[in-house]
Amino acid sequence: MNSATQQNKEIVKRFNKEIIEQGNFDTFYSLVSENCINHTAPPGTPNGPEGMVHFLKNILRSAFSNITVTIHDQIAEADKVVTRKTITGIHSGEFMGAAATNKIVNIEVTDIIRLQNDKYTDHWGMSNIPSVVAELANK
DSSP states (O other): OOHHHHHHHHHHHHIIIIIIITOOTTTHHHHEEEEEEETTOOTTSOOSHHHHHIIIIIIIHHHEEEEEEEEEEEEEETTEEEEEEEEEEEEOSOBTTBOOOOOEEEEEEEEEEEEETTEEEEEEEEESHHHHHHHHHTO
16 A cells, blocks of 8 residues: 555544544644535535534534544545444434433444545545434434
């Protein structure tokens, strides 16, 4: 693997650890381009960096405490990094209409990130969030 693809993988790992897991949003704009597009943003929501910050800070991190991110696989080619990961946390706040249950929750995610000049420029992702929300609503 060349040094550029390895560096891209390290940037994605850093995003997951420092921002998602640790909640360090000072790091966000050093890793995400101001023109970044989240191609899987829900319809009717902003698909740029502000929408990403809103989801991470005001939805995910406000609903779950003790968040950890476990990266299972990363594959990098050219300017893209694919990551399969699990976000684990304690459901200690409201999450998409589901009241806190204090249960441990695992959100399974596969992301594709495009990077240019060491910054995220595009994001595509799939997760089990709909089934997590349905499960939490039934508890």
